Each structure stands twice: as C-alpha cells, then as structure tokens.
Amino acid sequence: MNKLEKLTYFPGCTLKDTASDFEISGMAVMEALGYVLEELERWNCCGTVFSLTDDDLMHQIGPVRDLIRAQEAGSEEIITLCSMCYATLKRSSLFVNGNQERLDKINAFMNKEIDYEGKVSVHHLLEVLRDRIGWEKVEERVTNPLEGLSVAPFYGCTLLRPQEIAIDDPDAPTVLQDLTQALWATPIDYAYSVECCGAYQVVDHRDVVIERTHRIMSAARRAGADVIVTSCPLCHFNLSDTQKELVRTIPDYEEMPIIYFTQLMALGFGVEAGKIPASLKAKVKRLQTVKGEG
C-alpha cells in the first residue's frame, strides 16, 4: 500500500461528541482515497460563530489560536469537515492574515504563544475532494455504485455565506451534486438546498425550525429524494431532531434519512460509514441486489 498523504485536520468539538459518525466516515473515505486526516495535537473550540465585532479582537483569540496550532505543527493549512468550524476559522483567517496591525495586537495579547505569522489557510474537505483529488478519482474508488439512489443536497449557510468564504457559487452551488454523481447516485434539484435550517433559533424559537424543516423536507420529498446529505452538524441536528416532532404531529409523515456527505461516500466506497438510518441501509442494499440480479 502506498504511503498516505497527510492533511492537517481540525475536527471541532461536535465531531468528537454528537457528530462522531461524520468523523468516522470522513477518516475512512479519505484513507480509501490515499489520505490521512492528521488531527492537530492541541486545539480548542473554533468559537462556533464568527464574531462580527470589528474592533473587539478578543473574540478572534479562539480561532487564531487554532491557526497557531497549525503553524506549530508546521502546516500552512487546516482542513475541516464541520462547515461551521470551516466558516469561523476561515473568516478569522481572512480577518487577520496579512493585517499586521491586528496580528500585532493579537500576538501581544497571547504572550504565552508563538507569534501567529498569518500564513495558515483554511479549507473544507469538499474543496479538497473537488480541487485536489477530483471527481474522477472519487468515482474510480466506488465499489458499491449508488445507482438509483436519489440524493437531496443540503448546503445550509456556512459553506456558502458570506460570499468571501463560499466554497462554491453561493446561489447555485454544485459541489454536493457533483459528489453525488461521482458516487453514481442521482442528485435531486429542489428549491431549498441553500436555505437556512433555522440554526440557533432552535433554542428560543423552536417553531421557526419546525416550520423550516417541514418546508425543506417536503420539497425534497416532492422532488423524489431518498436521503438528505449535509456537511453541517447543526443542520443535521435541526433537521433530524425536528423530524421526530413532525412524525408525532403530522399524520402519515414519513421520516427521511439525513446523513453527512462522508457517509454517502462511505456507502459508495464500502467502508466504515458510522451509524446509517436503517431505512437507508435497506434501500441501498435493495438497489445493489437489484443491480446484481440485473
């Protein structure tokens, strides 16, 4: 076996806790593609949400400290799977990289760390797949083509907004559709793939998230989706948790499986995918049996 190429990996808190399936499947598919996600030895919470206060650098300390950890590890980049970590770290890197005044101020405050030089860039795993590995390589690695599986991509906000950190066209992204096609599945076109799920409104205004989830899920179902694919643990939580509420309150509501894009890849690659909803597992198995007989 060839030596695996290393990627400096920032997991984020949620992937170590409630979204462990995202990490398990992410590690497995990258290994299958010849890469190893090498976790930073030390890291802290990215901050989860980027601070919009321009003149209060205190809120940049958390994310910048993670950039320092990458610098300490001798890396000039950080790869994330979680799209919220991506957005926070990316925006922080753009905020301080090349801005000497801000760098000086932050470095002076963090007097127990090495100075951050402002050279670490932040990338999402989907960018690595698209720009470095390429869809052809991904397709080559497929052992269980997901032919017949209809996939609704759900981008959410943080991969695409604001524009300066968008990994794709903010209004008409295709990266999740392209990935879906590389796995031989069918991407579904529906109106809400770049919609906000309601995010933290789930804490104080649960009704907002319930209403949005219903709208998103109904549209995906009408378009013929079998599964929703996302890269955001908060979208994943909101959509799956709220669906349980919809099942309770709406007669005949059928729950739709929601998985991370790395889990979809793991299904196609036939590697460890973490927990996959039983209905989706059955569906994939059925598809492959049909193909086997055909």
Next chain:
Amino acid sequence: MISEKQEKEMIRIHVMGKTYEVPAGLTIMDAMEYAGYRFTRGAGCRSGFCGACSTVYRYEGDYRLQFALACQETAADGMYLVQLPFTPAPRAKYDIEKINLKENVLLQYYPEIARCVSCNTCTKACPQDIEVMDYIQAALRGDIAKTAELSFDCIQCGLCSMRCPADIKHYHMAQMARRIYGRYMSPVPQHLENRLQEIADGAFDAELDKLVNMSREELEEAYAARVSEEASAGSERSE
C-alpha cells in the same frame, strides 16, 4: 536564625499598599509574617501541596499581574503583595454512582464551560503550570480522560476561576472529571484486587492476632528488631 550577612540584605515589599523592609530570601508568606501579618486563612501545608495560599502580586513598573503559591515563591524587591483567603466557586453536587457517561456529563454539571473563549487567562494564572484552557476544551468535547490527565497536578488553589472572564469553575469541574475517570475509566490494578481478596480470605489474620496478643515489652522488642521496607527493598528513599 537569620545570619548577620542575610540580615544586612533587606528588600522592600508593599503589602496592601504599605511598605515594609524584610530580609531577602524569604518566601512571600514568610516575608509577610516577618512584616507582622498573621495568617488564619490563606495558609496551609506550607509545602506547595495544599493550594491554600494562592497569591497575586505585581512588580513595580510591570503591568502584568503575577500568580503563585505564597509558600513557594521567593519575595523580591518591589513586590506588591496580598493574600487571597478564599475562592468563592460553587461546586456541583452529584452521585458518582449515578453518572450517565453517554451524555456530555461535564457540560451538564458545569454548563458554563461552553462560555470559554480560549483567552488562556486561566493557564497564565496557574501556579502549577497546568494547561488549564486545554483541559476546559477537552471537557467541552466530552473527553473526560484527557481532562483528568491534563488537570492531574491541580491543587485546587482556585486562581484559574478567579481570573476567568467566562466565570468557569475550572478546578471543581476537573476534579469531577478525575473522579469519573477513577470510578469508571481507569484500569483496575490487578495487584490491589489480589491483595484485597487475600485480606478478605483471612491470609493475614494469624499475623495480626499474633501482634494483638503480644505484651508491651514483646512489641517494643519486635519493633526494635524490625527490618524496614527501605533496607529490605534496597530503595534509595530516605526519611
């Protein structure tokens, strides 16, 4: 006794705004006592283990606040000193036998750890040089083993919690992590299990009975003739 040479070498310290001359070379605690202060709180083992004498100080002309244990740090010329008698920090109540490890239990009992902004002020305040912020971050993502490992040297002095802008009670949370680790996660030492079983089976009963039934003279004779563990094991440890 302070020798004549040492007596000549005096330094100035400022205790709560008042200036005193004290001999050089004393610990902060001894220097304050020399100046006439008597500690009824904020002092304990005087050996750097109990964590009772956490102290803050500043040097003349330095903007930074410094942190130490008063029984360990040597007083230096121009120090501004004060002793902290107590850290007000509530501690969560829990039954260690009824902990649900599946949930992020540390976050449940100490939800304020989610307020951490990674400013690292706690780490800078720690007189034990513990990576305090790193263990808060480990706790935040549910890594109890790492929290226990990183906080192992904590002596519960409370300086981290006094300084934290997010009002986290680091040292109490970490103690809970170490207790959970000890109760549920650390491997059981087999030699201890074996010895406990031997005791339960009465392997040492006869020997104990023999001691209990000895007269005072016999006991004294046996004690004088004892072979110490140190000599028999050839250990380098000295009393």
